[in-house]
Amino acid sequence: MRDYEKYIRYRTFPTPWCPGCGDGVILKLIAMAFAELNLDPDDIIVVAGIGCSGRMPTYFNTNTLHTTHGRALTFATGIKLARPEKLVVVISGDGDATAIGGNHLIHAARRNIGIKMILINNGIYGMTGGQVSPLTPPTFFTETTPYGNIEPHFNVRTLLTAAEASFVARETVNRLMQLKQVIKKSFQHKGFSVVEVMSNCHVNLGRRNKMKSPLVMTKYIRDITMNMADFEKLSPAEQAPKYPLGVFVEKTERLEYTDLYYNHIVPVAQGSGARGEK
Amino acid sequence: MSARKVLQGNIIIAKAALAAGCDFFAGYPITPSSEIAQYMSKEMPRMDRTFIQMEDEIASLGACIGASLAGRKTMTATSGPGFSLMQEHIGMAVMAEVPVVIVNVQRGGPSTGMPTKPAQADMMQTRWGTHGDHPIIALYPAFADEMFSETVRAFNLAEKYWNPVVLLSDEVLGKAHMDVEIPDPGTYEVYWEKPHQVVDLNIYDRQIGENPPRVDFFKGYPIHIDGLEHDAHGWPSFDAKTVDKMQRLRMQKIYQNLDDIIRYKEYYLDDAEVLVFSFGISARSALAAVKAAREQGVKAGLFQALTVWPFPRAALQERFQRTKKVLTVEMNLGQMKYEVERVAPPGVEKRTLLRANGMPFSPDEVLAAIKELAK
DSSP, rough: OOGGGBBBBBGSSOOOOOOOOOOHHHEEEEEEEHHHHOOOOOGGEEEEEETTGGGGGGSSEEEEEETTTTTTHHHHHHHHHHOTTTTTEEEEEEIIIIIIIIHHHHHHHHTTTEEEEEEEEEBBBTTTTBOOTTTTTTTTOBTTBTOOOOSSSOOOHHHHHTTSSSSSEEEEETOHHHHHHHHHHHHHHSSSSEEEEEOOOTTTTTTGTTSSHHHHHHHHHHHHHEEEHHHHHSSHHHTTTEEEEEEEEOSSSSHHHHHHHIIIIIHHHHOOOOEEEE | OOOEEEEEEEHHHHHHHHHOOEEEEEEOOTTTHHHHHHHHHHHHHHHTEEEEEEHHHHHHHHHHHHHOOOOOEEEEEOOHHHHHHHHHHHHHHHHHHHHHHHHHHHHEEETTTTEEEOOOOOOHHHOSSSSSSSEEEEEEOOOOHHHHHHHHHHHHHHHHTTSSEEEEEEHHHHHOOOEEEEEOOOOOOOOOOOOOOOOOOOOTTTTTTTOOOOOOOSSSOOOOEESOBOOOTTTOOOOOOHHHHHHHHHHHHHTTTTHHHHOEEEEEEETTTTEEEHHHHHHHHHHHHHHHHHHHTTTTTEEEEEESOOHHHHHHHTTTTTTTTTEESSSSSSSSSHHHHHHHTTTTEEEEEEESSOOOOOHHHHHHHHHHHHH
């Protein structure tokens, strides 16, 4: 048994994911990050919402919680506040995190609560059969945009930067070692972190957009992504369809929410006795 | 020494929750429940407990469920629109069998309705608001001492039966200041789960009627908890036999313990010719009316439901062996009256006093209805 395998719950296999899906890659890399940090499985909790990504917690041999659509961050907020010393990881998809769960995403970022979010961006609602998501690129065909997508997509990097997130990164399922390092780095960050992982849904997005094989789709992901240094050299028009990669934001000076609550608010409340009860 | 005070109803609930061991509160401001969150935000950090104001009511209940699964005693408080938003997570708490107390200080609805006016129109939403077959416990105090005792009981029942418990109130009870005796700790029962270790994945494994320890994370063995239908391990399962068992386990843990869960009060019912059925703020007017009726020689009595769900069916049925006239008094256009009708045998004359205009009943109005029915 390799060291990361103690974080995998083999008895729940097989996974529901299609052959060639990036989710399996991400599952393994997260487990490898746990192993490199040498964590006790009972000190970890993985929480997810609904969708293909929502099924991922079942396969971790850690504490795992499968919640409602878009709301994983709310459950995770309760868990982190109750047990700040635990590693609380949230796995989310693009529809889960930025559509139905968009409100919770920006508020978790604003609070800087120490939850580690892995946002798997495959640009589509995969489990429900391929409907447009807020991260589906413009003009793409989906089951609910049969004439092409007329909506612009959210940019997770700028959205979360604006929401004051203290750790924002993006990687792809093509760059395994970089992705594992970024995941590990986010786990070591004190505040709220989001790692957006560009992944392939060749079945429900690729198939309708001339990319029905995983190889063609991962090549497409390679073509639209680039290092931040290269991205910055482009003109705004050239930047528009491209996705820079790397760690964009890493602020360590901001205090984490549970640290603020237990180490600042609680002592103030206990010390001052400011406003007495009626 | 117990303390006698004049306190707002919302504050009595907040104090009682803290007395019951509530150590996690997540909420979102909404009239007429906000004083509960405000009080918690002030008192909980002083007690090294946790308060957070979330971004909406869905998030509030989500955070409570998360904290509950991490071992806390949790509560949230809201009113109509917020209670509507919480319905999805009430189902999640039922499915995953998570103790949590949800206070609903009822106001006029539907929609934004009348935020500053009372109503009792969420009675059926409380029972059936979330989708799917599910058990629910709902308590509804009416008088000052009950605001305290029923809040404590809500926590006890949630912890005992691993189920969400809805504590109903209304705008009048929430906002009114009342003379109340806050009992000393130790004079009322507070249920604490015995410390336990999780040793395997069989967290839901039990026979119908059995109550194993609550499911908690971080108890020494990593477990899985799911909002999907699951087997005894918590794994997702759609196997017909497994699903059938789990559905029945969840229902039976409540319906096999009705004696412990159901509580009601009876006033002047032994020789009553008119039974008034009521709860919450309406029960206060009804009790005054019943007393007035007695003074005028009309034999009326009050059946006040404290546990509204499950409905106190057996106790009410018993009363109908003797009393053949029933008046249901509630601040809605007819909700619990259907439950009364289902219990009342043929031959019982059934009347109602219903209203949903934001004005509580006066005792005189209830008295007039009693006298009309007694004729």
